[in-house]
Amino acid sequence: MPSPSDRPVPTRRPAARRKRGEGQWALGYREPLNKNEENKKNDDGLNVRQRIIDVYSKTGFDSIDPADLRGRFRWHGLYTQRRPGIDGGKTAILEPEELDDRYFMLRVRIDGGQLDPARLRAIANVANKYARGTADVTDRQNIQLHWIEIESVPAIWAELEAVGLSTMEACGDTPRVILGCPLAGIAEDEIIDGTPQIEDVHDRYIGSPLFSNLPRKFKSAISGCTAHCTVHEINDVAFVGVVNENGEVGYDAFVGGGLSTNPMFAQRLGAFVKPEQVHEVWAGIISIFRDYGYRRLRHRARIKFLVNDWGAEKFREVLEKEYLGYALPDGPAPAAPLPRRDHVGIHPQKDGNRYVGFAPRVGRVSGDLLHVIGDLAEEYGSGRVRTTAEQKLVILDVPPDRADDLADELEKHDLQVGPSTFRRQTMACTGIEYCKLAIVETKQRAMDLIDELERRLPDFTEPLTINVNGCPNACARIQVADIGLKGQLVMDENGEQVEGFQVHLGGQVGATFGKKVRGLKTTSAGLTDYVERVVRRFDAQRTEDETFAQWVQRAGDEDLK
Known part of the structure; x- marks a missing residue:
């Protein structure tokens, strides 16, 4: 062939x-008209694989050519992650080598979001052996791991490729993962x-x-x-x-x-x-x-x-x-x-079985949790699991009389099949925890926001997307969320610069981008109060069947602040 x-x-x-x-x-x-183009002309990014196997994994981080480290490594799913302790105010000031940690994020591409038991367990094993147990489901159906050392990369590739997975062209100026419906x-x-x-x-x-x-x-x-x-x-x-x-x-x-x-x-x-x-x-x-x-x-x-x-x-x-x-x-x-596009919940398949879609917190899982999901998928279904483009997962092929039992088992691990609107429709990018471009914390901030909104607004059930992004690059789709939060530094009430967000309101995929109200920003500390306030106003003022995005278009600026 x-x-x-x-x-x-x-x-x-x-x-x-x-x-x-x-x-x-x-x-x-x-x-070439810039350094990126020159780097690509000098050597195809695909060629760095052999250097990683033959040279860098044996001679260590300090031996890596900078053109490979911050360029061609991406062709095989590798980005250096952010060195701990660097605050968001330094993101745009420091040189790349000052931001770099000696560890990598590794992105496993999962075309169509399709996983079987062997693939799921391989990712889980790699996460636990080489990535300190980390694993995040992305909004492009991939799974990202952190704390990867260059010395471990060939062994990781061997484990993934043995089950038909790859990190090739998961990043870089390439055709990246192909999204497909998990169903x-x-x-x-x-x-x-x-x-x-x-x-x-x-x-x-x-x-x-x-x-x-x-x-x-x-x-x-x-x-x-x-x-x-x-x-x-x-x-x-x-x-x-x-x-x-x-x-x-x-x-x-x-x-x-x-x-x-x-x-x-x-x-x-x-x-x-x-x-x-x-x-x-x-x-x-x-x-x-x-x-x-x-x-x-x-x-x-x-x-x-x-x-x-x-x-x-x-x-x-x-x-x-x-x-x-x-x-x-x-x-x-x-x-x-x-x-709602996320396939969360228990729903019929065309063969009479059920699929069960569930929501981890903003896509954050772990190696141990992936093993649990694999065990449950084999016990209650055929073992087939899918990732979604909304940071969710789906277990397929569950007999109708076992779907509720599976949902109960997932709930024991905080994997909710019937989540609140806030759990179901909040997404977050990687944020300052690992990302060199980020300015603010996102994952934990979003998880805390979900918990507090569930406590304060337990009866709110309308569709409402909240997307939290650590920088302007919109990995978490802030412009098409009902409430889109773009991380930046803002001034607090004491005139001090702190983590916060510019707010975009009323975005809809394919229809309109979120509205930016002049001066509408919030500190991270004041985020929950702001979201609660605007959601309560929407709930009180909306007409029957009116969506949040529709309400935003007619609401006055004062109602949106």
Whole structure:
């Protein structure tokens, strides 16, 4: 079987003329325009794997080339974590080597969120042996470990790869993990099972040098879920299950979604993509990004800027004429998403069994807890477990008469199947505990917030998302939350600089970004009081069936402060 690099892929001939522009390869300018681009040109990030195995794991942290340490290591899921004791005020001041700890975060990519007993136990074992028991479920269905030493990395890879897991291209300027519905193939109401398409794209292209030097990261989603749990609206590329006018099942394609400091929703190409075409349409879209993407300025290097400048019509035209070589038919738009996209609770599968979705606290688990989840999944179900894009987990294939017993067992470990709104819909990024970009604490702050809101507002049951982020980069999707909290330093009542948050209100995925009220910030210490205050006002003023986001649009600024 040919390797991914041997397989044909849609491509175009670069223009003969050389034009600086935005550093777009397709326009003839291939010379590096910044240090990141120079680093990638000097050596493919995929090549660092062998140096880790043969050199760095034997000679130790101090032997690592800085270009590998803070660059190419990401191609295999490794980031240096933040050195303990450095406060948020130093984040933007210190040099990278001053922020670096001698330990790493390691991201295990879990395409489609699919875990079996062997995979779950392998991650749990690695967490306990090499990561001080740490494990966090991310909002991209991965699991992140911390406190990893370079000497341990080859052994970790061996354990993960023995069960079909990998850290390859979990980070870096690469095609990262492909999101998929955790209920793919089992949901009663799914439009199409996206698993074969996820596997097809993964097996053809992940780890291929064809796409190992992109302008920036590239996030994908492929799903036929009616809840739209993969949040296609904020992915670089997404394929969403639809049925066309002839009754054929396929996908609607979206491109150019992303958040961070310049949030944009993805645009529909308006094309109907047959299941067997997904891999080549995906390859055509990522090839456009590789060839036409902006490489001059790092902060403009995401595909969303290209799509925003071109528009969906031109993007589709270039895709069809220059990369696919054929026209795609027009197709229908997907239906609206459900109010909650997380698959929490006990629900029927199409085979008569049940799936049981549960909520750890803001995605934080541990090696021991992963072992418990694996044991319960095998005792009550088939052993299959899924991660979600909302920092949750799901156990599949549970007989109807055993689902409640499983829920009771999960509750004993604080894994709630019937959580409060606050437990169910609060997310948090890694924060200052480990992240070198963070300014404030997030995980523990969010956990404390959940506990206190449950105590103060025990009867509040309306859908309400609270997303807590440690910096402006929006890993926790602050702009599309009902209450989005962006970590920053603020002044307290004594005029002292302390940890706090800028507040975004009324964001909705695919509809609107959160509203920023002038001067609306809160200290970390005052966060719970603020959230309680605004939630009580919403509860008192809302009309029947009015959502928090709708109320925010009509509420006065004083009601939002």
